[in-house]
Amino acid sequence: MANALVVRKGTNLARRLRTQRAAQYVRMSRELQRYSIENQRAAIAAYAAADGLTVVRTYEDQGRSGLRIKGRPGLIELIEDVQSGEADFDQILVYDVSRWGRFQDTDESAYYEFLCKMNGVRVVYCAEIFKNDGSFLSGMAKYMKRGMAAEWSRELGVKVHTGHCRIASLGYRVGGPVGYGLRRMMVDESEHPKGQLEKGQYKALQSDRVRLRQGSAEEAAVIRCIFDQFVNERQSYSEIRRALNDANIANHNGRPWTDGMIPIILGNENYIGKTVYNRTSRRLGERLVKNPAHAWVHGTAAIEPIVDPDIFARAQKLLAERRVEIPEDEMLMRLRVVLRRRGKLNSRIINTTLGLNHVSSYVKHFGSLRKAYSLIGYVSPRDCNWLDTYDHWASEQARHANELAEILRADLGLKPEVAQGGIALDVGGTRLVSFLVARRLATRGPNHAPQWKAYRRQISSGLLAVMRLDATNKTIEDYVLLPSKLRAGRYVWLSSGSLARHHGVHCPGMSELITAVTASLAASNHAAPTTSDPQNSPAKRGRSKARSGSGRR
Structure with a gap:
């Protein structure tokens, strides 16, 4: 019994081992080069070694501003892991208070730290002189540090804006892309030319x-x-x-x-x-x-x-x-008058009626056209619930595009690039495939065949992988692969009887769709390495082939 392990009553071995595990959060914004990711990692590693901690996970935000949590996927993932209970660590190691964030509202910075503390995970600031132990002095020091971090950003913003105004007054360009021509x-x-800056390029020296x-x-x-x-x-x-x-x-x-x-x-x-x-x-x-x-x-x-x-x-x-400025009350009053005269409202009626603002103006003032309708007591007969799920289906399109890209890299040896807002794949500047979402339209009766409608945007080349939704427009029912040689138009109309006319391929699931896409690419020799000139491809893509909006096809 001399070598036996003795465990005291009430001891949680899993938790005792877990307390030695920690995660690190590192962040660097573009203007803070002295806070490089490598320097933060080195300081955190030294702190962890001194305290006998093991860093098991890293959350990183590189080139991200600390003013808000939006746009910081590393911190967002960290908070989600802690709240979901999936975190396999009890401490979060951060270089200092400013790396956690320069939130303009100091309560916001404290809120995210409190979420971690409430779920049993403590935030530790490795380079600060105070110990984050919940004491009175620790709380006062953190509050001052958060205020100083926020004030530093405000002062820097004023200095940068003043400098930009001075440079612009001398006739220099301040900002990124320029207009046409x-x-x-x-x-x-000395005003000597050093080269032309293309889109996305910045000057090298201050x-x-x-x-x-x-x-x-x-x-x-x-x-x-x-x-x-x-x-x-x-x-x-x-x-x-x-x-x-x-x-x-x-x-x-x-x-x-x-x-x-x-x-x-x-x-x-x-x-x-x-x-x-x-x-x-x-x-x-x-x-x-x-x-x-x-x-x-x-x-x-x-x-x-x-x-x-x-x-x-x-x-x-x-x-x-x-340009005529009209008060919002006047805009709504005119909309009520047109509703009484016409009996209904839609974008076409609003844009073609004299005396009414453009639809975009109503969206700008009231947030959406549905909001303007609600303020005058009008309920549109159109199914607008589809608009509320736009972000969800945009993410689904991006997920499908990324999944197909992995298959093309592994099976065909291609190097596809995600394009068109994340819903399409290009190879060497040539469009291969674009993912569209087709919502199912309400049928007039049981004898009418179901129809789907997909917004085509400005896509005029490449395959069209259409995700057809079910009757509730909440889940994907099946897929249809269409060739690029469709008549130009803003929308794609589909029905069970139109596939043969469109030369489309019906795919019950994602695996069948991937098989159809790879077979089509192989048959059209897209699987061979492309030799197209990437410098000429943007001009080709920019040419509009849609000269008139066609009706139902």
Whole structure:
């Protein structure tokens, strides 16, 4: 019995072993290079070794701001694991209070720590001079540290904004992407060009600056044509947009034009050689706000004007005449009048009725069209519950795309890239397959065949993997694989009798869909390595093939 293990009554061996296990949370924002992930890991490892702890799990947020929990998947996963009871550790090791977060409301930082404490997991700040033991001094120190972290972010935001305003007043470009027909040129302190910045690229040194330059001559001609059609020919936004898309002219993102892009072009002062900064601002992750005209920062862009200043001034006058501010009460009153006259409301009626704001204006003021309807006591006969599940089905599309990507990498040796907002797969700039969700429409009677409707967006190439929902539109009933050679249109209409006409393949489950996709790719030689020029592919994708919305197919 001398070598026997003696366990005292009431001792929980599993918990005693678990107390030696810890998780670490590390975070680094873009502007805090001295708080690198490696430095935090090293400090946490030294602390764990001194206390006899074993780090069994790591939660990481790299390049993430600490102002809020949104956009920090590492911290979100950590809180979810702790609350679900799946955490196999009793301590969370963090470098210091600021790495936990620079929340502008210090109570929010304390709330997330309290959630961990309530579920039996203690948060430990390794580099702080105080011990997080729940004492009075510890509480006071944490409160001060949280306030200091929040205040540091506020002061930094003011300094950065002031610096941006000064740089913009000198005529330099402040910000990321530019509009159509413009380029960003990086220059040094002596104004010597150092190279053109493409989309997603940033200047290398803080001493470098960014100047605006004209794009191609073709783009400049398109800009002048837009101003001429609007000012001299008095065409509407829709007419200008339709002419651009019919001519297969892509916008600066390589995609078809929309109505909302036209007034942005018409109001851009860069086209007359000027820069305007601070029209809008967003401080410390808050909502975007419009600043008054006296707060705008004007500068000379040192760029040759693309548009004649006289035509630009006439365009601004026409834009001002088109924009009429109507109070929200007046907007709702006019909507009630139209409802009494027409007996119903929908987007088409609102957009085509004189005196009513555009649908987008109602959405902007009231949050959604359904909210505006409820304020005037109108219940739309349309099934709007589908809108509430948009985020769920978007995540399902992304999950299906990622699952198919893994299969294509393993079985066919392809290197697919997730595109189109996470619902499509590309290889070498060529669209392979896109996932769509088709909701089932209400049938008029038992003798009518079921029909499905899927929003096609601007997808005009590649296979279409359609997920058809059941009668409740809550679960996936089956799948349909359609070829890319469908008639162009915003929507895809499906029924049990239209598959043969569309040359579609019915797939009862995901495994059958994957088999059909791989067979189709192999048959069309997509499985071979692509030799397409990636530089030309964005322009090809941007050409609009949809010249008119077709009806039911």
